[in-house]
Amino acid sequence: MSKAFGFTEYGGPQHQVFLDRHVPVPGPGQLQIAVRAAGVNPIDWKIRRGLTGKGLDLPGVLGVEAAGVVEAVGDGATGFAVGDHVFGITVGGGYAQHTLLTAAAAARKPAAVSFVQAAALPVAAATGYDGVEDVGLKAGQTLLILGIAGGVGSVAAQIARERGIGVLGTASEARRGYVEELGATWIRYGDGVAERILLAAPDGVDGILDLIGGADARAAAGTLADRSRLVATSDPGTAAELGGSFIRRSPVGPTLVKLAALVASGRLDQKITATYPLEQAAEALAEVEAGHARGKLILEVS
Template sequence: MKAAAISTFGPPNVLQVMDFDKPHAGAGQIRVKVKAAGIQPFDLAVRSSGWVPPGMEIRYPQILGNEFAGIIDQVGEMVTDFSIGNEVLGWALLACYAEYVVVNVDQIVHKPKNMSWEEAGALTASGQTAHTALQELGVNKGDTILIHAAAGGVGTFAVQLAKAWGATVIGTASKRNHEYLRKLGAIPVTYGDDLANRVRALAPNGVDVAFDAAGDDALLESLELVENKERIGTIVAFNLAEELCVRPIRSKRSVTRLTELVDLYSQGKLQIHIRKTFPLHKAADAHREIESGHGRGKVVLTIG
């Protein structure tokens, strides 16, 4: 099979299409012919700096990607809830920029018929990260939440989930993304100097929760606005989070969490914004697109 992989860490051009043996499903597993695979900052960190995800091992040549959607073409023993031909979406760490992926059945759910392949390939990682974060921060009806980098991949999901759970959302973004955030249901605010005062003007009764998907500066601004440090969290500034005694948040994926996201999509309460798609052989260009910064929604590889 063809897959986009790296033989060393470095700039985007180290990501190349290579030949690999086609994997086979074992007991309790299924094999999926991949149609789409989302791209995450997670993937860029592995490629660019040699970062090794906790509990993982990098073995060159290393396939990248950790979310996918496709059609089951092989079913292992002891699998009863899925069949060949089923359309599914799910996750598999460091495996998804490929024509085929093998996963356990507790890593997939059925794809809704009205969900496009690109949308399905882009939901799992960012959607579950956003869901995990808001759950850990205890977002509830009546809360006011500040979401940093609200127009990005994770931020787009976080805005919509917070709204679905009854919160008022203020989202930081560049001016050109303000109308996009309004359509998602957020109150937009420009990031940068004096952000805290701009937010206070929008939330005279205060901010209850802050979720950072941007970095150190955003986390520091959050401390000025949210009194309870247990309700300030970050998915990027882990070192600073430890120093400031706020929550470092890492995605906790589960079929239950993914099923809730898919249900919200089916109910029309969750949009999946696709910024741009690239074919598998242009995976390096897809990484460059994300590194350009300030984009809306997700970048996706189309495969097969």
């Protein structure tokens, strides 16, 4: 049997439990791995609350990204072999001792990248990478990231700066130092945010990566001349209302290869701010759900 952490009913954290389940068997195009690390993301609690739909057979296992060692390869999962160190998007939950990955959304882990580092790449880092790609700015232009202090924003800021793009980011006063560590200009979010953006960038910004939506996105859009350069990851309705668009995702596998190479070369730091053992999965998810986490949280699995 294999230990996993999941939920028995849709709703709040009171429905979270540890489960014993059979080691999953890979289907076509899938890899079965022994999990070594799993990422903790806002999408995890949103799935548990039923905010993304209620189509899972319950009990469900939490977690959408993981890294580990291949133990079995399904039909058609070409390019992978038993014993490979891999990371990617899970099928059936990553908060577990064993899980399945979709081979097309997985990649081999370079030796210079730890399992913890690799587990931080498939969701937040890949979203940050695709967001910067989608906004489409060039060196010398300025990108505003709304909600910069989380896992997506932390990576997006570094990707943009790597390309010579200037970065501004909104966050709370408490996270000002963290934002500045990313090499970005900190902007306090909330009422008056547009005025503060223009104080930092008098000519406005060339693009916006919106990770939060709502009132701040509406206010910030006034500092952007070309509204098609507004890309959102969490509020497609507001983005469309403002003349922007929802993020377009690239094929996951090739993106993961690029991100792992950046980590291996020291050019990308996912800002992993805490690791927890699987036994403390509830505490880790509570940090993310409460909005207290900055950077990225990872579960380590023994």
